[in-house]
Amino acid sequence: MEIKSNKIDAANATIEATVPKEVVDANIEKIAKELQKTASVQGFRKGKVPVSIVKKQYGEKLVQDAEAEALREVLSKGLEDLSISNDELIGEPNISKFEKSDDKIEVAVKVAMRPIIELGDYASMVKDFKKPVVKDKDVDVRIKSIAESQAPLEDIKRNRKMKDGDTAVIDFEGSVDGEIFEGGTAENFELLLGSGQFIPGFEEQLIGVKRDEEIVVKVTFPQEYQSKALAGKEAEFKVKVNGIKVKGDVEINDDLAKTILQGKEDATVDELQKQIKTQMESEELGKLYNDELKPALLESFVSEFKFDLPEFVVEQEIDMALNKSAQSMSEDEIKELRESEEKLNKLRDTFRDDAQKSVRATFIIDALAIEQNIKVEEQEVMQTIYYEAMQIGQDPKAAYDQYKDAGYLPAIQMSIVEDKVLSGLLNSKIKEA
Numbered sequence: 558m559e560i561k562s563n564k565i566d567a568a569n570a571t572i573e574a575t576v577p578k579e580v581v582d583a584n585i586e587k588i589a590k591e592l593q594k595t596a597s598v599q600g601f602r603k604g605k606v607p608v609s610i611v612k613k614q615y616g617e618k619l620v621q622d623a624e625a626e627a628l629r630e631v632l633s634k635g636l637e638d639l640s641i642s643n644d645e646l647i648g649e650p651n652i653s654k655f656e657k658s659d660d661k662i663e664v665a666v667k668v669a670m671r672p673i674i675e676l677g678d679y680a681s682m683v684k685d686f687k688k689p690v691v692k693d694k695d696v697d698v699r700i701k702s703i704a705e706s707q708a709p710l711e712d713i714k715r716n717r718k719m720k721d722g723d724t725a726v727i728d729f730e731g732s733v734d735g736e737i738f739e740g741g742t743a744e745n746f747e748l749l750l751g752s753g754q755f756i757p758g759f760e761e762q763l764i765g766v767k768r769d770e771e772i773v774v775k776v777t778f779p780q781e782y783q784s785k786a787l788a789g790k791e792a793e794f795k796v797k798v799n800g801i802k803v804k805g806d807v808e809i810n811d812d813l814a815k816t817i818l819q820g821k822e823d824a825t826v827d828e829l830q831k832q833i834k835t836q837m838e839s840e841e842l843g844k845l846y847n848d849e850l851k852p853a854l855l856e857s858f859v860s861e862f863k864f865d866l867p868e869f870v871v872e873q874e875i876d877m878a879l880n881k882s883a884q885s886m887s888e889d890e891i892k893e894l895r896e897s898e899e900k901l902n903k904l905r906d907t908f909r910d911d912a913q914k915s916v917r918a919t920f921i922i923d924a925l926a927i928e929q930n931i932k933v934e935e936q937e938v939m940q941t942i943y944y945e946a947m948q949i950g951q952d953p954k955a956a957y958d959q960y961k962d963a964g965y966l967p968a969i970q971m972s973i974v975e976d977k978v979l980s981g982l983l984n985s986k987i988k989e990a
Contacts, residue, residue: 560631562638568672568865572635573654576627576662584623585612592619624662628652632666645670647867669867674924682857683982686850688989689841696834703817703833704809710747710802718765719801721751725763726800729774733790740784741792745799759794771797851979858921859914866916874912875905882908919971925978933973938966941973 560574589611612619632650636643647669654665710724719725725748731741750760758776766772774794782788807813814829815822882904883891894901926932939957946956960966 558627558631558634560634560638562635564639564641566865568670568867570635570639570641570668570670571653572631572639572666572668574631574635574664576624576631576664578660580627580630581620581623581662584626585619588619588622588626589615627662628664628666631664632668635666636668641668641670647671648869651869667869669869672864672866672920674862674864674920676862676924676928679858679925680982680985682861683854683986685986685988686845686983688987689838689845691834691837691841693830693834696830696837699833699837700809700829704807704813705804707813707816708804708807711805713801713803716768717801718767719750719763719798721764722749722803724749724802725766725798726802727763728797728799729794731792731794733787733792738787738792741794747802756792763796763798766798768798768801771795846980846983850983851976854979854982855918855921855975859917862917862921864917864920866913866920870916871909871912874916875908878908878912879905922971922975922978925982926974929978929981931974931977931981933970933977935966935970938970938973942969 558574558576558580560572562570562572564570586608589608592611592615593606593608636646651667652664653667654663656663727746727748728744729742729746731738748754748760748763750763752760754760756776756778759774762772762774762776774796775791776794777791778784778787778789780789809826811825814824814826817829818824818832821828886894894904942957942960943953946953960969
């Protein structure tokens with residue numbers, strides 16, 4: 558076989574070969590003889606089936622296996638010539654050319670290698686920064702807000718007009734075109750005005766209404782409303798105000814601290830303030846990390862570290878960006894791209910720069926994680942998904958299964974690794990304000 562190997566750069570190589578028909582024929586003969594030992598053909602004893610019968614029985618499958626064997630030999634010899642071990646490869650080899658003729662097969666294979674990244678003194682690239690400071694007055698505002706959320710609702714004595722922030726106790730009956738619809742009726746329903754709980758425009762029309770008054774509220778259901786039968790329809794609600802409630806006063810004292818700091822029977826207001834301040838500082842630090850420091854640090858790494866990128870990984874990233882963009886395209890725009898390779902390639906090139914940056918960032922994070930011995934197992938990914946699902950009231954197992962079936966677990970795992978790598982670097986640079 559004639560094999561020509563070419564290392565394009567540190568991350569990409571091509572292997573071209575001409576496979577003579579004689580090589581494929583020899584492989585067919587070898588594989589057929591192996592099959593002869595186990596082939597079961599009626600009229601012949603096991604192990605005594607003639608090779609010619611084996612060839613006839615397995616036919617095209619035998620040819621395909623012989624060609625695959627020749628390809629493996631091409632790849633193995635090409636990698637040997639390039640001094641590339643299998644451990645260095647990333648992804649599957651890509652057969653970019655496979656042309657058969659009567660006497661030979663012309664084949665070309667693209668292979669990619671994991672980039673070699675010289676990290677150097679990467680820690681020196683992380684700049685010192687001051688820890689966010691939370692003022693005592695902001696802590697007091699947070700505690701007051703928590704206290705108000707703990708306060709019970711109380712009926713107001715004076716029959717005044719309702720305002721934003723009041724809780725209206727109402728009976729209502731909704732209809733569309735004069736017909737009462739399912740789920741549009743309730744009695745003594747407590748509605749916090751300004752909460753946005755009801756259809757847009759409903760709560761606003763209760764502002765200024767007093768106890769024992771009746772009004773007709775007219776609204777239009779949103780086009781994207783969950784019930785298709787009501788979506789976009791105009792509706793009328795007969796509403797009677799039975800009562801008006803407001804939040805009662807709650808004193809900020811040690812008893813409130815014990816209520817908020819569950820399990821601490823000796824909790825005090827001072828301890829509550831310390832806990833809330835610590836929590837708020839953690840929130841501010843997390844916001845600073847996610848909004849500013851992490852993106853800036855990763856961008857500096859991407860700019861600083863220069864290395865060759867596996868071509869097929871960049872192309873995959875471009876594919877994902879293109880597919881995402883296509884979701885907002887019209888059918889005519891998609892059709893136009895399908896019919897014009899030039900326009901499609903031009904559009905793909907608009908994503909190339911961002912794709913290269915994204916791929917570069919991924920390999921940098923991977924290299925830093927290896928350097929710092931940071932690993933994230935599937936169990937941790939599961940725990941993360943479970944926790945976030947419970948936070949928003951979803952079924953944790955259903956959420957995990959959904960991510961798993963969609964093939965998102967590796968991306969989530971990489972996201973957790975990235976967070977650990979960058980947070981670890983930043984944590985070492987925090988200075989007290």
